[in-house]
Amino acid sequence: MRSIALALLLLCGTAQADVTLGPVTIRNASNSAVGAVDADGTIRNASNSVVGKIDHDGTVRNASNSSVGKVESDGTIRNASNSSIGKVESDGTIRNASNSQVGKLESDGTIRNSANSAVGKVDGYSPGLRQMVAAALFFGGSVSVLRVDR
Known part of the structure; x- marks a missing residue:
């Protein structure tokens, strides 16, 4: 019985929390839609073509x-080699691999760059979706309105 309890404790102790997914539209500073993430995590570009997917466990796929x-x-945020390439903090601050602030996701969905200028907006955003939106900004290619590689 002890070994079963220990095994359950070990499994529960190493489980990662799911990333919350939800439908959002990403807009640029001109308010044009540059992409979207569907409720199932599918990432679409402005032409509605699928460019990737974010799974509930946080895996990002092309x-x-x-x-x-x-x-x-x-x-x-980690690349395919498991190296950290950035982070979105609980307040929405977005940092690159060098830990420099490159932007921020405001609670109303406004996307700001490092100079605090509004460069876009996320329709349907809530702070619980910040990991998903950050993944789309880092890996979404043309979907991103923010330079995260500085």
């Missing part, structure tokens, strides 16, 4: 369904 990275429940 259009060919290959894993290209991961967003963790604490907001850390």
